[in-house]
Amino acid sequence: MEEIYLDNSATTKVYPEAAEKAFQMMTRYYGNPSSLHSKGLEAEHQLTAARKIIASSMNALPEEIYFTSGGTEGNNTAVFGAVNALKKRGNRIVTTAIEHSSVMEAMQKLEKDGFEVIYLSPDINGKIRIDDVRSAVTKDTILVSIMAVNNELGSIQPIEKVHRIIENAKSPALFHVDAVQAFMKMPLVPKKYGIDLMTVSGHKIHAPKGVGALYIRKGVRILPLHSGGLQEKGIRPGTEPVPAACAMGVAVDMLSADHERHDIILSLNSYCREKLSEISEVVFNSDNDALPYIINISIPGFRSETLLHYLAEKNIFVSSGSACAKGHKSHVLASVGLDGDRIDSALRISFSEDITKENIDYLILCLKNAVSSLARSK
């Protein structure tokens, strides 16, 4: 039976070209980029090439790209790194109530350490109100951290106006954007939006797990989390994840060259929404203007986990809430004000370009069968 993988916001299938690159880096260009000999140099050249590709995908400079192990490390490095660098200039941090746990948990730790953290609540569609940002940012604010796209709902946050707010408040704050779900899925130029720090991850865009990148605007200084060597200018010491980083370069290159992808996803999204509307029990949690890669729905009365396993038996893979939060209630859906019944029955469908309309038809058929045959929760 064909696999219909609709959990691309959790992780993606690695492009064969990217996997081949990783293999090549492990078996042929296996040197340590820090080594002085020619094996080291050739590995360094490969890594530099990948760095350039990733930089140019966001219209940044290669020296602004720092390889990390992924989204969680990128977010932690940015949040703690910025706060540690600026803590003499203020005590206030502004973020949202719907961040990924790697930002959320970091903030809660900072709160315990005595920082004042403002968690902005989203509206019913999962969007932060820009006026709330405006009133939250003061001149002793040292960090503003807002995700570009929410991982559960796909809601796009108004990050383009934040920079101006920070300036107007005469605040020293650095602006961090968790762009893990947005990277390569929407236009994202940090320079244009005045973003100082931006986190992206490899495995959400068909590169292997274990690699990501942190954009740090030239001139911005943050303090590293780890002590070690001088790799990545000491911001992320430790031998670079060369095979995965080079594979990420290949994936980004392929995605940048694919100009049809966005339209394919848009039409899949509207087709899927239309078909889902045929099932009267379905309620949409994602708004129409959310990132088209993600549709979050609820079928009240049916537990997410039950539906998920039911679909998995049919070789269709979706997610209940977000994959990182196995067994926990979604703090995102709760903060947009959904009731318990809707949270308990939420499903996230997330696309990649190889999904077909036939796949969607099959998904809908299976959901219809599920609704008519499965036991309703009480």
Next chain:
Amino acid sequence: MKEVIIIKLGEIVLKGLNRKTFEDRLIKNIKHRLHKIGPCKVKNSQSIITVAPVFDDIDIDEVADCISHIFGIAAFSRACVAEKDIENIKITSAEYLKDHFDRITSFKVEAKRSDKKFPFTSPEIAREVGGYLADTFPEVTVDVHDPDAVVTVEIRDDAAYIHSEVLKGAGGIPVGTGGKAAILISGGIDSPVAAYMMAKRGIELTAVHFASPPYTSERAEEKVVGLLERVAKYSGRMTMYTVPFTKLQEEIRDKCHEEYFTIIMRRFMMMLSERIAKQNECQALITGESLGQVASQTIGAIACTDIACDMPVFRPLIGMDKEEIITISRKIDTFDISIQPYEDCCTVFTPKHPRTRPVLKNVLAEEQKIDYEPLFSEALQNLKVTEIN
């Protein structure tokens, strides 16, 4: 230096004429359990079981850990083997006990001479070895009344054995001497503890687990396998039967009154388990029920489920508090697995207001609405078998 393990038997010594049966079973269990670590000689002579690794590269720590989980063993010691020559015994003792003597302040030596040809008497051996140890470890003093450690030197026919620390065994009686029973295991905290407790009383286990995909996940079943692997460290290997239970649960939901859902489900579990138990020569069922813990574990509810099968049902946790159960589950290392948050089949359809004082007559009337025999046969034909080692 060659190290062996000397085992002191537990309750077995009270067994009178059956003692041989129990000892033989214990030796068989020990041999079987040590099999995966490496070949060991297990010898029973003069009422002491000695386990000796055949090769030098067998990890004696691993052997000792394995022995500490085998029921029927009250206590055991690690011992060093020396040639039967008094000078050699002294030197070997000092060398072997070096680490242990770092941690104590006083000791005494006891000697047992079963090989009467050995030219020193027991008191003489004790004096010789004690004197030598006192000279070698001046910080550790001899104390014949209340020593931190008692060093024992045994002169047997084949060699001399030196040991001092007595380690606690798992207690209980050898698995297999108490017959065979089937444990109904859910994935929660209680049932693995119940399984452990009955294995301690000599029962060989078979496990029955109920799965209800898609309401329960594959991970819930993996969790049960993980729990049983921990239990098997004590009980030895067992077979786990996973019963596909979805259709029966859906049938109860469709046909029976909501408040009877849990009680009928549990009756079906007992009936199915009994059949699986009989096919596997089990003589009883085991559950992790604890009186009053949940609605289906009231005296009235248990009366209704107990009567669903003819076999005796062992409920070793019936009088225990949750805290007491958790203490044991931590000791046998199942707690961390038990608290992983996966749905098990008992919670999926749980009614909001279950009957806490069900009347058997009414339960039976509700149950009659289901033609369960064909569904039972179907479930039993589709059992999934997993070997737990």
